[in-house]
Amino acid sequence: MPVRTPERFVISLRPRGEHAPMRRAAARVGLGVIALSPWRLRWRDDEASRRALRTALDAPRVLFTSPVAVRAARALQPLASRAGQRWFAVGAGTAAALHRAGIAEVEAPTRMDSEGLLALPGLIDIDGQTIGFVTAPGGRGVLIPALQARGANVLRADVYERVPIAPSPQSIAHLLALRERATLALSSGEALEYLLATLPPDALERLRRARVVAASERLADLARAHGFAEAIVARSARPADLFAAASGTAPPA
Numbered sequence: 286m287p288v289r290t291p292e293r294f295v296i297s298l299r300p301r302g303e304h305a306p307m308r309r310a311a312a313r314v315g316l317g318v319i320a321l322s323p324w325r326l327r328w329r330d331d332e333a334s335r336r337a338l339r340t341a342l343d344a345p346r347v348l349f350t351s352p353v354a355v356r357a358a359r360a361l362q363p364l365a366s367r368a369g370q371r372w373f374a375v376g377a378g379t380a381a382a383l384h385r386a387g388i389a390e391v392e393a394p395t396r397m398d399s400e401g402l403l404a405l406p407g408l409i410d411i412d413g414q415t416i417g418f419v420t421a422p423g424g425r426g427v428l429i430p431a432l433q434a435r436g437a438n439v440l441r442a443d444v445y446e447r448v449p450i451a452p453s454p455q456s457i458a459h460l461l462a463l464r465e466r467a468t469l470a471l472s473s474g475e476a477l478e479y480l481l482a483t484l485p486p487d488a489l490e491r492l493r494r495a496r497v498v499a500a501s502e503r504l505a506d507l508a509r510a511h512g513f514a515e516a517i518v519a520r521s522a523r524p525a526d527l528f529a530a531a532s533g534t535a536p537p538a
Contacts, residue, residue, distance in 0.1 A: 341417030
C-alpha cells in the first residue's frame with residue numbers, strides 16, 4: 286500500500302539528531318514533523334569538565350537537568366551512587382536515563398519542569414547542603430539561583446554544550462509550504478528565542494501562526510509574550526504528554 290503523506294504537522298525545536306522521539310509520537314497520531322533545530326549538541330571531553338563532574342558526583346545530593354546530561358556524563362565516567370547519596374532528575378525521561386545508567390533510586394517530580402523539581406521535599410530544606418548540578422551552559426536558568434537562595438552550595442558541571450546552527454533551507458521551505466495550522470512543541474525557552482532571532486521574516490510570520498503546546502506555564506507565557514495567539518500547557522516535555530495536551534486526551538501509560 287502507498288504511504289500516506291501527513292497533511293498536519295508538529296514543529297520540533299529539539300537539537301539536531303534528537304527528533305526521533307517526536308517523530309515516533311507524531312506518527313502514532315498521523316502527524317508529520319518539521320525539524321527546526323536551533324543547535325546541535327557537543328559532548329565535552331576535557332580535563333576541566335571531567336574534574337567538575339567528579340566533584341559534582343561526590344556531593345551528597347546530585348541533580349541532572351536532562352537525559353542528554355546523563356548521556357554526556359556517562360561518556361566522561363561511569364555513574365554510581367554512594368551510600369546516603371540522593372539523586373534528583375528534572376523529569377521522568379531524565380530519571381529513566383539515570384536508571385539505565387545504574388542509579389537505582391532517583392527522585393523526580395510529577396510536574397516535570399523546574400518549578401516541579403524545586404517543590405520536591407529533598408530540595409526544600411537545603412540550607413548549608415551541597416548539590417552537584419550536572420547540566421550544560423544556558424537553559425534551566427531558574428534552578429541554580431533558586432537552590433542558592435535556599436542556602437545550598439551548588440557545584441556545577443557542564444558536560445555538554447549547545448552549538449548554534451542556522452535552520453536548514455529545507456525546514457524553512459517546509460514551514461512556508463504548510464497548508465494547515467501547525468502545532469509548535471515547546472520545551473525550551475532558549476530554543477524558541479534563538480529561533481525567533483534567526484528565522485527570515487516570512488518564516489517567522491508563518492511560525493507565529495502555530496498553536497503552541499508548552500511543557501510548562503512559564504513557557505506558555507513566554508510564547509504569548511512573543512506573539513503566539515494560542516498556547517496550552519502539557520503535563521511535561523515528553524512527546525506523549527505534548528501530543529495528549531494538543532489533542533485533549535490522556536497520554537498512554
